[in-house]
Amino acid sequence: MATDQAAFEKTIREGYHFAGAPVPLGGALLGGACLPDLKIAAALALMNRHGLVAGATGTGKTKTLQGMAEKLSVAGVPVFLADLKGDLSGLRAPGEVTPRVTERAQSLGVTYTPAGFPVEFLSLTGKKGAAVRATVADFGPLLLAKALDLNDTQASVLALVFKFADDQHLPLLDLPDLRAVVSWLAGDDPPDLSEYGGLAKSTAGVLARKLTELESQGAGAFFGEPAFDVHDLLRTAPDGRGLISILELSDVQDRPRLFSTFLMWLLAELYEELPERGDADKPLLVFFFDEAHFLFDDASKALTEQITQVVRLIRSKGIGIFFVTQTPKDVPAPVLEQLGNRVQHALRAYTPNDAKALKATVSTFPTTPFYDLEETLTTLAIGEAVVSVLAESGAPAPVVATRMLPPASRMAPLTDAEFAAAIDASPLAAKLGQAVDRESAREMLAARMGHGPAAAVPGGSMFPGAPAPTEPPARPRAGKPEPTTGAQVAMAAGAMLGGLLKFATSRSGQTLIRGVLGTPTRTRRRY
Numbered sequence: 421m422a423t424d425q426a427a428f429e430k431t432i433r434e435g436y437h438f439a440g441a442p443v444p445l446g447g448a449l450l451g452g453a454c455l456p457d458l459k460i461a462a463a464l465a466l467m468n469r470h471g472l473v474a475g476a477t478g479t480g481k482t483k484t485l486q487g488m489a490e491k492l493s494v495a496g497v498p499v500f501l502a503d504l505k506g507d508l509s510g511l512r513a514p515g516e517v518t519p520r521v522t523e524r525a526q527s528l529g530v531t532y533t534p535a536g537f538p539v540e541f542l543s544l545t546g547k548k549g550a551a552v553r554a555t556v557a558d559f560g561p562l563l564l565a566k567a568l569d570l571n572d573t574q575a576s577v578l579a580l581v582f583k584f585a586d587d588q589h590l591p592l593l594d595l596p597d598l599r600a601v602v603s604w605l606a607g608d609d610p611p612d613l614s615e616y617g618g619l620a621k622s623t624a625g626v627l628a629r630k631l632t633e634l635e636s637q638g639a640g641a642f643f644g645e646p647a648f649d650v651h652d653l654l655r656t657a658p659d660g661r662g663l664i665s666i667l668e669l670s671d672v673q674d675r676p677r678l679f680s681t682f683l684m685w686l687l688a689e690l691y692e693e694l695p696e697r698g699d700a701d702k703p704l705l706v707f708f709f710d711e712a713h714f715l716f717d718d719a720s721k722a723l724t725e726q727i728t729q730v731v732r733l734i735r736s737k738g739i740g741i742f743f744v745t746q747t748p749k750d751v752p753a754p755v756l757e758q759l760g761n762r763v764q765h766a767l768r769a770y771t772p773n774d775a776k777a778l779k780a781t782v783s784t785f786p787t788t789p790f791y792d793l794e795e796t797l798t799t800l801a802i803g804e805a806v807v808s809v810l811a812e813s814g815a816p817a818p819v820v821a822t823r824m825l826p827p828a829s830r831m832a833p834l835t836d837a838e839f840a841a842a843i844d845a846s847p848l849a850a851k852l853g854q855a856v857d858r859e860s861a862r863e864m865l866a867a868r869m870g871h872g873p874a875a876a877v878p879g880g881s882m883f884p885g886a887p888a889p890t891e892p893p894a895r896p897r898a899g900k901p902e903p904t905t906g907a908q909v910a911m912a913a914g915a916m917l918g919g920l921l922k923f924a925t926s927r928s929g930q931t932l933i934r935g936v937l938g939t940p941t942r943t944r945r946r947y
């Protein structure tokens with residue numbers, strides 16, 4: 421290891437000198453000592469080159485993303501954070517001045533100045549913030565298959581159900597809509613499905629059961645209208661700071677498949693909704709995807725490929741994605757390769773498996789003459805990390821061990837009263853508070869089968885003796901958006917079956933992304 425401090429200082433000073441604005445991270449560490457004059461930062465303009473925040477439990481990942489969110493907000497960049505443990509709400513309140521924080525700030529050569537930030541709380545249940553809902557059709561069969569834990573055969577049947585509903589002009593807005601269509605197909609008198617290659621009744625039965633299961637877990641609240649408008653994530657506060665949107669997931673912690681697919685859906689929505697954007701001096705939004713391993717665990721090959729594509733292409737829309745997880749090996753290699761900015765907190769090396777993971781992590785960093793990375797990564801203190809970011813040239817800046825800045829906002833969560841007050845004060849929470857149940861597949865099928873539109877279609881049961889429709893039901897009411905097109909849903913089905921599509925960054929490429937992620941076309945209205 422080179423221990424020449426002068427060479428180190430020169431390398432780091434040059435490597436971290438950016439022409440554009442920095443996202444300050446902390447100060448350089450060498451031989452365990454902090455060199456406060458060597459400021460370490462990421463380049464704001466390259467935050468859309470994505471990143472990874474990794475490290476063993478309790479090593480400081482969450483505080484790192486809290487600090488990064490603050491610095492981005494100050495730079496006028498809106499931020500989205502998924503908060504699994506409810507430990508990010510403190511971003512809204514100024515931090516406490518404690519001896520530890522003051523000492524950390526001093527060691528970094530900065531004065532600790534507490535500050536609260538503009539925060540909007542979002543929630544899938546609507547209980548902990550403005551309700552984030554998606555229609556079933558927008559969510560699409562590929563992501564829904566993952567949320568439902570379907571195998572490949574079941575997933576392809578689900579795609580066919582979407583296509584069928586689409587051909588029949590049956591809008592799939594909420595889970596009861598989908599269940600109604602599945603029940604019909606699985607029932608005693610199903611419509612002719614020969615042009616869809618037929619459908620095994622038993623598989624449709626499994627789908628019906630899985631949907632009921634999902635609903636019984638309370639997931640019904642996440643699907644329906646009003647659907648969330650991703651433009652609400654792109655706001656800035658009156659003082660010019662970027663809005664920090666925190667999706668509170670603590671009340672759905674035990675349903676990782678559901679929330680991780682929801683996060684992916686949000687990304688697909690952003691991709692779909694935003695125009696292409698050339699290189700800019702700062703990103704439009706930075707999206708922190710916490711506990712990212714839940715998205716990739718057992719993900720089908722098709723889903724992993726599509727996630728890879730979204731990550732690759734969303735950059736040109738000005739969106740940066742930071743995955744947050746314990747070790748880089750939680751992220752599939754083709755995704756990992758695209759994560760240009762790395763903050764790697766300490767790793768443990770207790771077991772042979774840990775040692776392997778450590779070696780693998782070291783191999784993902786550029787080489788450095790100044791550190792033995794295996795040793796450094798196992799000896800970093802809490803709130804310290806090995807940093808490797810992209811310099812403005814697009815090449816990696818030198819690897820450097822860094823003591824991270826303390827967040828300016830509160831590290832503890834808001835109190836219940838503060839949290840309730842924040843939600844009360846949010847116009848967005850009020851706007852999205854009330855679910856709307858407009859006429860959709862369930863009501864239309866019920867009407868067709870001779871029940872009144874209000875008649876419920878019971879889950880899992882059928883419409884005894886109901887005739888198969890000879891003609892499609894009436895088009896949706898005026899003012900309703902167009903339903904999905906069969907071709908696009910078919911594409912989704914095709915992708916799931918392995919016939920993957922080529923992508924372009926053109927408008928048609930965008931449609932493909934939506935199609936392939938199984939979120940075919942817009943079926944919701946804007947409010």
Ligand SMILES: Nc1ncnc2c1ncn2[C@@H]1O[C@H](COP(=O)(O)OP(=O)(O)OP(=O)(O)O)[C@@H](O)[C@H]1O
Nearest residue numbers: 476477478479480481482483802803824825826827
């Ligand atoms: N940058 C920092 N400044 C000040 N204190 C910090 C910093 N990073 C970490 N800490 C301290 O370490 C504690 C643990 O950090 P944090 O919650 O970020 O860990 P984590 O890696 O997210 O843990 P988990 O895996 O359990 O989510 C914090 O509560 C805080 O006291």
Ligand SMILES: [Mg+2]
Nearest residue numbers: 478481482483
């Ligand atoms: Mg954490």
